[in-house]
Amino acid sequence: MQAAAFTALTGPDGVEVIDQPEPQPGPDEAVLDVGACAINRHDLWILEGESAMVGEGALPFVTGLDVAGTVRAVGTDVRGVEPGDEVLLCPNETCGSCRFCREGPENRCERFSLYHGGLAEQACVQADRLLALPEGVDARTAAAIPTAYMTAAHMLRRADVGPSDLVFVPGATGGVGVAAIQLADIRGARTIGTSSSASKLEAVSDLGLDHAIQATDPDAIREQVEPIGQPDAVMNHLGGEYTNLGVRVMRRGGTMAICGRTAGGSSSIHLTDLFLNHKEVVGSTMGTQDDLRRLLDLVAVGELEPVIDSTYPLAETDAAFAAMTERESVGKLVVEP
Numbered sequence: 001m002q003a004a005a006f007t008a009l010t011g012p013d014g015v016e017v018i019d020q021p022e023p024q025p026g027p028d029e030a031v032l033d034v035g036a037c038a039i040n041r042h043d044l045w046i047l048e049g050e051s052a053m054v055g056e057g058a059l060p061f062v063t064g065l066d067v068a069g070t071v072r073a074v075g076t077d078v079r080g081v082e083p084g085d086e087v088l089l090c091p092n093e094t095c096g097s098c099r100f101c102r103e104g105p106e107n108r109c110e111r112f113s114l115y116h117g118g119l120a121e122q123a124c125v126q127a128d129r130l131l132a133l134p135e136g137v138d139a140r141t142a143a144a145i146p147t148a149y150m151t152a153a154h155m156l157r158r159a160d161v162g163p164s165d166l167v168f169v170p171g172a173t174g175g176v177g178v179a180a181i182q183l184a185d186i187r188g189a190r191t192i193g194t195s196s197s198a199s200k201l202e203a204v205s206d207l208g209l210d211h212a213i214q215a216t217d218p219d220a221i222r223e224q225v226e227p228i229g230q231p232d233a234v235m236n237h238l239g240g241e242y243t244n245l246g247v248r249v250m251r252r253g254g255t256m257a258i259c260g261r262t263a264g265g266s267s268s269i270h271l272t273d274l275f276l277n278h279k280e281v282v283g284s285t286m287g288t289q290d291d292l293r294r295l296l297d298l299v300a301v302g303e304l305e306p307v308i309d310s311t312y313p314l315a316e317t318d319a320a321f322a323a324m325t326e327r328e329s330v331g332k333l334v335v336e337p
């Protein structure tokens with residue numbers, strides 16, 4: 001079978017379609033015919049050699065977390081999943097025995113990791129991480145959900161976002177950014193989002209963004225946020241200098257959830273502002289399999305439509321990564337093997 005593998009950690013030109021042996025399921029596993037696999041900036045970090053997780057020694061490496069497709073074969077111990085089932089994988093990998101696996105939430109597992117391997121014609125996965133696709137939800141739509149929407153949903157919950165709250169999303173046009181806007185809207189909140197691109201902001205405004213700010217400089221953004229109001233919550237996946245910006249504009253007692261570092265892995269925060277104004281900064285990674293099930297249900301009943309910018313065949317996986325590098329897209333990029 002064919003897989004889009006990273007054969008060099010040099011950016012999109014390091015993606016190559018290679019032949020691999022067909023996977024056979026272990027006792028607890030299932031092999032899927034992959035219908036669709038969405039890509040994430042997490043994959044791009046790996047491809048650009050910026051992830052400590054995958055070095056040159058691990059090449060060729062097949063990434064791809066967000067996989068949906070049809071079950072092809074199951075292992076001897078698998079129950080409740082059968083060949084022919086249409087399914088979505090929850091990419092969480094957990095140890096099953098630590099305190100957080102026992103008591104929840106599972107995404108705090110002490111040995112938490114993620115599935116990789118969906119950018120291929122077939123993928124071998126843990127069968128108990130599979131969710132049945134509801135009627136009317138296809139593989140392409142489902143594959144757009146896991147990483148971006150689970151992460152955004154969990155961040156909104158960490159910040160306790162509710163009706164009429166004002167939510168600030170620096171970088172509102174990508175996977176997590178668009179998901180945060182849509183899910184905040186479903187919670188009844190108002191949103192402020194930023195981007196370098198006017199046309200991308202226009203697209204997100206059609207998806208429920210209330211206040212669009214076209215700027216990248218934190219001071220310029222602050223000057224435009226302040227007249228709108230003091231955000232109750234900040235969904236920060238950019239990190240870097242947007243962290244100090246977010247803390248600064250947030251209201252007294254507000255919460256910033258951080259899940260990423262696209263614009264930089266460190267930031268200095270004005271501590272007096274933080275403690276005198278009872279502001280909170282919390283870390284957040286992925287969500288739970290239950291979150292994913294609820295998101296799938298929202299999609300099934302038509303309350304949520306995952307935003308897919310473009311779809312690529314497996315042979316053009318490099319173009320999908322190039323689009324992410326060039327910051328061309330709104331929402332998710334999906335590969336259909």
Ligand SMILES: NC(=O)c1ccc[n+]([C@@H]2O[C@H](COP(=O)([O-])OP(=O)(O)OC[C@H]3O[C@@H](n4cnc5c(N)ncnc54)[C@H](OP(=O)(O)O)[C@@H]3O)[C@@H](O)[C@H]2O)c1
Nearest residue numbers: 041171172173174175176195196237260261262285286327
């Ligand atoms: N901890 C977790 O569980 C978790 C889960 C998912 C994602 N993440 C992290 O969250 C971040 C977003 O992931 P994603 O997959 O949603 O990425 P993505 O789709 O590539 O995000 C694109 C967004 O980032 C903005 N952006 C890109 N480069 C930028 C830069 N240098 N400076 C400022 N803004 C920039 C874009 O702004 P423009 O509109 O201006 O182009 C766009 O709004 C990544 O850091 C990722 O690793 C973490």
Ligand SMILES: [Zn+2]
Nearest residue numbers: 095098101109
């Ligand atoms: Zn665990």
